[in-house]
Amino acid sequence: MTQHLSSRALLAAGAVLLLAGCGPTEQPAPEPQAPVTQQSELLAACQDTEALAEVAEHSCTHAEYGPFESVTAAPFGGPSFVDVSVEHTAYNVRLPAITFKKWTLGYAGSLIFTPEESTEYAFLTSAYRALRVVNAATHEEVGLECRYTIPREVCGALRTAVTADLEGGVDYRLDFAAVVPQSDSFLLVIEETAHEGHSGE
Numbered sequence: 001m002t003q004h005l006s007s008r009a010l011l012a013a014g015a016v017l018l019l020a021g022c023g024p025t026e027q028p029a030p031e032p033q034a035p036v037t038q039q040s041e042l043l044a045a046c047q048d049t050e051a052l053a054e055v056a057e058h059s060c061t062h063a064e065y066g067p068f069e070s071v072t073a074a075p076f077g078g079p080s081f082v083d084v085s086v087e088h089t090a091y092n093v094r095l096p097a098i099t100f101k102k103w104t105l106g107y108a109g110s111l112i113f114t115p116e117e118s119t120e121y122a123f124l125t126s127a128y129r130a131l132r133v134v135n136a137a138t139h140e141e142v143g144l145e146c147r148y149t150i151p152r153e154v155c156g157a158l159r160t161a162v163t164a165d166l167e168g169g170v171d172y173r174l175d176f177a178a179v180v181p182q183s184d185s186f187l188l189v190i191e192e193t194a195h196e197g198h199s200g201e
Contacts, residue, residue, distance in 0.1 A: 046146035060155035073109025080110035126187035136171040
């Protein structure tokens with residue numbers, strides 16, 4: 001039994017390292033760079049920074065003033081029923097720890113997001129976290145489009161945004177991961193990038 005649990009822990013840890021990468025972690029400097037991960041190495045910087053800056057500015061209002069909701073992600077690799085689909089909401093997300101014996105190797109967990117419309121969405125977070133988006137029904141991975149590093153003058157509460165085209169009414173599993181010494185918690189805001197009237201909401 002112990003050997004079985006150890007094997008599962010090692011497999012989970014391997015998945016976390018594959019998802020989050022083994023590059024440098026967040027730095028305490030005022031403008032840290034995103035950690036070099038297998039995913040972010042392939043993910044290009046977003047070109048339409050003006051539109052994303054508007055999305056980040058709108059999302060910043062929620063990141064600073066709410067409404068807020070605290071959620072604990074489901075353990076990585078299992079089914080998730082933790083929903084983060086409420087619009088204009090800042091989610092305080094906590095990831096379960098991946099441990100082996102007495103060591104904490106990292107943090108990883110899954111959330112469910114069901115968009116109302118078929119369009120491009122931005123996943124804005126308060127810290128750099130590895131993200132994978134998967135169709136919950138077909139288990140097919142959705143290709144992420146680009147990454148936007150949010151300037152401090154745009155929003156001090158959010159650090160980065162990753163975009164993806166999603167279909168309305170489809171359940172998507174969001175796999176987030178962090179490697180020690182990154183924290184197990186972060187803030188998440190999900191917004192449509194083409195949503196009109198951001199400044200008025």
